[in-house]
Amino acid sequence: MIITNVECFHIGLPMTLGNESHSQQADWAVKNIATLNHLLVKVTTENGLIGWGEAFAFKGGEAIAAIVDKLLKPSLIGADSSKICDINLRLQHENHLWGRYGMTMFAISAVDIALWDIAAKRAEQPLYKLLNPQAKAQNITCYASLPRYADADMAIKISNQAIAEGYKVIKLHEADVDVILAVREAFGDDIGLMTDVNCSWNHQQAMDAAQRLQSANLIQIEEPIFPPEDFKTLSQLNQHCGIPIASGECACTAVEFEQMLNSQAVTFVQPSVAKVGGITEFIKVHQLIKQFQARGDKLHLMPHSPYMGPAYLASMHLITALQPESMLERLYLQEIPKDFYSGQFKPKGGETIVSKNIGLGDEPKMSIIEEHLL
Numbered sequence: 001m002i003i004t005n006v007e008c009f010h011i012g013l014p015m016t017l018g019n020e021s022h023s024q025q026a027d028w029a030v031k032n033i034a035t036l037n038h039l040l041v042k043v044t045t046e047n048g049l050i051g052w053g054e055a056f057a058f059k060g061g062e063a064i065a066a067i068v069d070k071l072l073k074p075s076l077i078g079a080d081s082s083k084i085c086d087i088n089l090r091l092q093h094e095n096h097l098w099g100r101y102g103m104t105m106f107a108i109s110a111v112d113i114a115l116w117d118i119a120a121k122r123a124e125q126p127l128y129k130l131l132n133p134q135a136k137a138q139n140i141t142c143y144a145s146l147p148r149y150a151d152a153d154m155a156i157k158i159s160n161q162a163i164a165e166g167y168k169v170i171k172l173h174e175a176d177v178d179v180i181l182a183v184r185e186a187f188g189d190d191i192g193l194m195t196d197v198n199c200s201w202n203h204q205q206a207m208d209a210a211q212r213l214q215s216a217n218l219i220q221i222e223e224p225i226f227p228p229e230d231f232k233t234l235s236q237l238n239q240h241c242g243i244p245i246a247s248g249e250c251a252c253t254a255v256e257f258e259q260m261l262n263s264q265a266v267t268f269v270q271p272s273v274a275k276v277g278g279i280t281e282f283i284k285v286h287q288l289i290k291q292f293q294a295r296g297d298k299l300h301l302m303p304h305s306p307y308m309g310p311a312y313l314a315s316m317h318l319i320t321a322l323q324p325e326s327m328l329e330r331l332y333l334q335e336i337p338k339d340f341y342s343g344q345f346k347p348k349g350g351e352t353i354v355s356k357n358i359g360l361g362d363e364p365k366m367s368i369i370e371e372h373l374l
Contacts, residue, residue, distance in 0.1 A: 001082050001122075005044040006073045006111070008065040010057070010374045012037050013308070017147050018158050018334035036333065037374070038309050039064050040364060041110040045081050049121050052364060053114030054311035055106040056274040061374065067107040071095055076111065082122070084115045088280045092253070105252040105277050112278025113314050113360075121359040127314070128354055131283070131321035137354050140319055142347040143169035143192070144332035145306055150174065152182035159183055162332050163191060166349035169219070169327065175200035177212045184216040194219040194246070199226035203233050210241035220268045220302070222246040229256070234265035246270055249304035253277050254284035261292045261299070272304035273318060274311035286322045306331035309340050313360040316345070320354045328352065338372065340364035 012035030039057040044050050055064045072091055079087055091108045098104045120127040128135045144162035149155050159170045169192035174180050180195050187193075195218065201209060206224040213221070221243050225233055228250040238245040248270030251257055254277075260266060271285040282303075289299050301323045305315035308331065319326045330347050341362050345352060355361025 001080050002046045003043060003076050003079050003081050004046050005042075006068065006076050007042045007044075008068050009040040009042065009369050010037070010061040010065050011040065011369055011372045012374045013338050013368075013372055016334045018149075018154065035372075035374075036308065036331075037061050038307075039106075039110065040309055040369065041068055041107075041114050043076070043081070043111065043114040043118065045118060049081075049118050050363075051081075051114035051117035051119075051121070052310040052360065053110035053112065053117070053278070054274050054307060054309045054314075055110035056272065056307075056311075057106075060103055060106075064103050064107050064110075067095075067098075067103055068110065071098070071104075072107055072111055081115055081118050084112065084119060085280055087115065088112050088278065092277070101252040101256075106275055109274050109276065109278040109281075109311075112280050113273060113310055116279045116314070117310065117359045124358050126354065126356050126358060127279075127317040127360055128320040131279075131317065135321045135324070137320060137356055138324060139351040139353050140316060140324070140326075140328045141169070142328045142330045142350055142352055143167060143171050143194075144350075145171045145196075145329045146173060146332050148173035148175070148198075150176060150179065152179045155179055155183050156186045158332070158334070159187065159191075163187070165347075166351070167332075167347070168192060168350050169194070171196060171222075171329065173198060175209075177209050180213060180218075181216055189217055192219050193217070194222065196222035196246075197224045199223050199228050199250075201225055203236070206237055207241055210237070210243050214242055218243050220244045220246040222268075222270070223249070231260050231263035231265040234260075235263045238265055238267060244268060246302055248272070248285075249275060251276065253281050254288055257285045258288055261288055261297070264297065267298060268300050268302040270302050270304045272311075273314045274307060275304070279314060279318065282318055283322070286318075301326045303329065305329045309364060310360055313341075313345065313355070313362065316352065316354040317360065338368050340368055
């Protein structure tokens with residue numbers, strides 16, 4: 001059970017967004033991005049068991065790998081891999097000077113996911129069964145999570161492709177109200193629609209946008225304001241803008257989520273397993289949601305999971321084990337020529353199902369990892 005090695009793999013999978021003429025516009029989602037970056041972590045134990053984890057990488061994979069190698073690995077070598085919660089707490093405590101947020105927690109998240117993968121393999125169970133022995137594998141509804149195009153025609157075109165593949169819910173990443181309204185008009189109320197603003201508005205802009213979007217029948221507006229941890233303002237929006245607010249992908253640890261929930265800042269709670277502190281902290285957030293629901297708060301778990309590797313599989317297991325009615329986010333890009341898992345977990349007809357194999361359910365292909373190392 002002793003950890004003998006911890007390795008990082010910073011990978012860039014080539015991908016296209018659907019309209020590369022947009023690649024130079026000053027927008028987070030499409031500016032000079034030609035690869036989908038991943039930071040995978042491989043943990044090996046003395047008895048040969050291997051666990052895989054993933055940290056949110058985007059453009060920070062190199063820095064997160066340095067955190068794993070320089071700050072976390074020395075404490076992990078020789079540790080008992082079965083003591084997952086103890087390891088998670090110790091890593092947080094030892095590295096709290098660098099902040100229990102951002103890249104430090106992303107790195108801890110990856111290690112934590114790998115340790116849970118090992119634990120389920122040791123138990124010879126799929127992870128969802130280890131987390132909840134009563135859980136059953138069943139179809140999970142997925143929604144297509146599009147990049148931001150800032151162009152109504154492109155947003156409609158790509159949404160139409162996703163709908164043709166069977167998706168019944170679309171998440172835009174648009175902050176332009178006219179684009180959002182155009183997509184709704186194009187498809188009527190036949191699809192579920194939401195938008196992730198990625199902290200693009202201030203309070204007044206969010207209120208103005210929400211007023212214009214009343215007719216769009218949105219499921220949620222995600223991360224409408226900057227900074228995302230301004231729970232006081234989020235609470236005002238959630239209670240008065242007329243559209244449910246979603247947030248949480250930038251929140252780390254259950255402590256920050258408790259502050260969010262105490263503020264009644266959100267309706268849809270969005271822990272991200274590759275950011276929040278891994279499976280260990282994700283479970284704590286779910287327990288908090290249950291506590292606040294018991295007191296009457298109307299809350300829904302909506303995991304943030306725009307991943308393709310172990311974090312995506314972990315999200316499937318967490319939904320299956322904890323909240324099977326939750327929807328799973330699937331990053332909807334036009335082309336990813338290479339896949340860690342040969343496409344077997346890609347949604348079909350807008351649905352997917354968790355693997356019944358032990359651990360996370362599959363091992364990422366080393367041939368793909370080695371071919372696309374950065």
